[in-house]
Amino acid sequence: MNVPLFIARRYLFARKSHNVINVISAISAIGMAIGTAALVLILSVYNGFDDLIEKNISDLSPDLMLVSSDGAAHFQADSVLTGRLLDDGRVAQLRYMLEDNVFLSYADKQGLARARGVDESFEESETFASHIYEGTFQLHKGEIPTALVGSSLSRKMGIHPRFLDPIVLYYPDREGHISPSNPMASTRSEKVFPAGIMSISSDTDAELIIIPLHVMRKLMGSRGEEVSGIEIMLKDSGKRAVRRFKKDYAADCTLLDRYEQQPTLFKMMRYEKLAVFLILLFVVLIVALNIYGSLSMLIIEKTYDAATLQAMGASDSLVRRIFVTEGWLISLLGMIVGLVAGIALALLQQHFGLVKMPGSFLVDAYPVILKIQDVLFTVLGVAAIGLIISLLSTARRS
Secondary structure, eight states, rough: OOOHHHHHHHHHHHSOOOHHHHHHHHHHHHHHHHHHHHHHHHHHHHHHHHHHHHHHTTTTTSSSSEEOOOOOOSEEEOHHHHHEEEEEHTEEEEEEEEEEEEEETTEEEEEEEEEEEEEGGGGGGGHHHHEEEOOSOOOOOTTTEEEEEEEHHHHHHTTTTTTTOOOOEEEEEEOOOSSSSOGGGGGGEEEEEEEEEEOOOOHHHTHHHHHHEHHHHHTTOOSSSSSEEEEEESSOHHHHHHOOOOOTTTTTTTEEEEEHHHHHHHHHHHHHHHHHHHHHHHHHHHHHHHHHHHHHHHHHHHHHHHHHHHTTTOOHHHEEEEEEEEHHHHHHHHHHHHHHHHHHEEEEEEEESSOOOSSSSSBBBBOOOOHHHHHHHHHOOOHHHHHHHHHHHHHOOO
């Protein structure tokens, strides 16, 4: 029989002579339950928003991006390699893309933007079309090239699909010399007309303009099949399938998955989640300090019990383990109740969307995704805090 566990359980659930100890223990357990439930719920909501962001980005970022192996911003597409990729049964579609910074002029306003030239297959993307909230999702009106403009960029430049003014794109002539007296004479220019306003993410909306690939190549004075990257869309977009495909072509080319295409964004998302977890864990630590007070008072109350146990042959370490187990049971009891409540609320929100989002947003209710690893980290963190507080509160008996 585990003597420390048996006696600690009796102390926890038996009626004590001093009711204040009962109250402090109950407060400690309730606080641990609330902290645990908050950890599970907030991490699940954070997972939901992360998934929402990833889905939005995935409409613009392909499963894999073929880039230059030597790190060059632009390169000539290898027809042999692209032929191999097209013949691979796992590939659903290849899209050519050419991207660079350009200077914009619209009516009486000027600014900088990130222009992305895309081929005709881009217009087949039904999921991306959902991001167009003003105008139409097309890159040509008859023979006239058109553009899709980020919402923040359109507001800054005053661009609207209903207006008749063209967007003039300027790019330095790579084969000419820049004249200090008249720099604009050393640039190439192309005109496109705004067709639609898109909204993807704050960073993207502030700088991106999508135009036809042939216009971008003409603007840059490109020769041949110059691209910034080749977008590879797979039939199976699962993480395991993407990793396997990338590994199969590792010796032939450089392929970037979505996380490598947007490293800053995904690192920021991971660090933010870690920061939220640590902050909430610190709140649980503050709540767990009630256990310290509860155990201290219990030790004082049970001084004669401890003396009796020692007279019967119990060692100081055994007596100390009794009170450590008592404190840990309080924290574990609160943790279990909090886990049940947090998981239940997260699943209800995930499947029924009980709590609605205020205002207009991409989703009606707060997005929630419950992940088993978050639950495990919560259990480990809360259990460790409860054990450490219990050890500290009984340290003076060692």
